[in-house]
Amino acid sequence: MSCDLFSLASPGVSGLEPYRPGKSIKELQRELGLDEVIKLASNENPLGPSQNVLDAISATKDLSRYPDGNGFYLKKKLAEKHNVDIENITLGNGSNDILEMVARAFVTDQHEVIYSKHSFAVYPLVTQAVGGKHTVTPANNWGHDLDAMLASVNDSTRLMFIANPNNPTGTWVDRKNLRNLLEQIPSHVIVLVDEAYFEYANIEEQYPDCSLWINDFNNLIVTRTFSKAYGLAALRIGYSLSHPDVANLLNRVRQPFNNNGLALVAADVALEDTDYIKNSIKLNQFGMGQLTRAFDDMGLEYIPSKGNFLCVNFEQPAIKIYESLLKLGVIVRPIFDYDMPNHLRVTIGVEPENNKFIKELEKMMAKRTSL
Numbered sequence: 001m002s003c004d005l006f007s008l009a010s011p012g013v014s015g016l017e018p019y020r021p022g023k024s025i026k027e028l029q030r031e032l033g034l035d036e037v038i039k040l041a042s043n044e045n046p047l048g049p050s051q052n053v054l055d056a057i058s059a060t061k062d063l064s065r066y067p068d069g070n071g072f073y074l075k076k077k078l079a080e081k082h083n084v085d086i087e088n089i090t091l092g093n094g095s096n097d098i099l100e101m102v103a104r105a106f107v108t109d110q111h112e113v114i115y116s117k118h119s120f121a122v123y124p125l126v127t128q129a130v131g132g133k134h135t136v137t138p139a140n141n142w143g144h145d146l147d148a149m150l151a152s153v154n155d156s157t158r159l160m161f162i163a164n165p166n167n168p169t170g171t172w173v174d175r176k177n178l179r180n181l182l183e184q185i186p187s188h189v190i191v192l193v194d195e196a197y198f199e200y201a202n203i204e205e206q207y208p209d210c211s212l213w214i215n216d217f218n219n220l221i222v223t224r225t226f227s228k229a230y231g232l233a234a235l236r237i238g239y240s241l242s243h244p245d246v247a248n249l250l251n252r253v254r255q256p257f258n259n260n261g262l263a264l265v266a267a268d269v270a271l272e273d274t275d276y277i278k279n280s281i282k283l284n285q286f287g288m289g290q291l292t293r294a295f296d297d298m299g300l301e302y303i304p305s306k307g308n309f310l311c312v313n314f315e316q317p318a319i320k321i322y323e324s325l326l327k328l329g330v331i332v333r334p335i336f337d338y339d340m341p342n343h344l345r346v347t348i349g350v351e352p353e354n355n356k357f358i359k360e361l362e363k364m365m366a367k368r369t370s371l
Helices: 025-032 051-058 072-082 095-106 122-129 146-151 175-184 244-253 261-272 274-298 319-327 351-370
Strands: 089-092 112-116 133-137 157-163 190-194 220-225 238-242 301-303 309-313 343-347
Touching: 025 319, 051 261, 072 089, 072 238, 072 261, 089 095, 089 244, 095 122, 095 157, 095 190, 095 220, 095 238, 095 244, 112 122, 122 133, 122 157, 146 157, 146 175, 175 190, 238 244, 274 301, 274 309, 274 351, 319 351
Parallel strands: 112 133, 112 157, 157 190, 190 220
Antiparallel strands: 089 238, 220 238, 301 309, 309 343
16 A cells, blocks of 8 residues: 655645755765865865864763753853853754744744845745745845845734845845844844854954844844854754743754754864864955955956855856866855856865865866867
């Protein structure tokens, strides 16, 4: 006996397309038999974890016990960092976990969710999964049009996602305009500001630290992650800052032990390693300069970015360039599923990685020019 299992799934889930992550190094080595591969595809910190974190993980021996289900010591350290109470903090299995918690806690099939065109792919995924209705606002110069987002709010709107900086475009909204939006948003709308790339963007004078506003707006949620600047992507740990009542509701849908013990230890130590963060930001600024100069020299347009990545425009479908780079052992990210088929997103790597990417791309562009 058999049945149509897809017909048994909830409508939101049956209509989903799974998230497509960037190709891994081992996957490409296995597929093409390559020995040397560099990955500039998933916006990871190319330095890897700090030595302090690696030492702390190595010293952790008690793996037979469940971790602290509430992450008390990490929450305590985060509360001190942000000058808030522990009750303002929710821990997630990466900040992505928080995005899903928020959708599950606040959105039903009677609600609309607003997000911008070209914004993070998980926003439509979690909206679809819980049966919410999508309201996609047009982009402004590849970034969020806050006026259009505000104009889209109606009585059915329950959640608005704002990525600052935005992934995959690297665009950002400044303090004045974001604050103005929050002051006008009706109280029945939850606004989630996704600050996954905060550490890289915070060097910009007008970039807003929205964690400072959670006492001003009880409908504001701010998410952060340890996956980017802190170099802990493999351990999957992030957090949100919000009004205590929001955190209380999120805790009701949070999975038990959603943070493993090694991740809790690593994040705790990483918060104290300020030199590592400074070095990561410095490296990112240097690498950003490498890539922008190279793109300028090749006559390629790119979107100015406040993240640890750049989107470069080839003015024609970029999938063939992506595939050609794969054969040369260079993994970048095609973003046709963000309605950007002519762009590739390139993560900032260490200097030799950036050089290899630039060298191979220059060869490819030279061949195309000579044809």
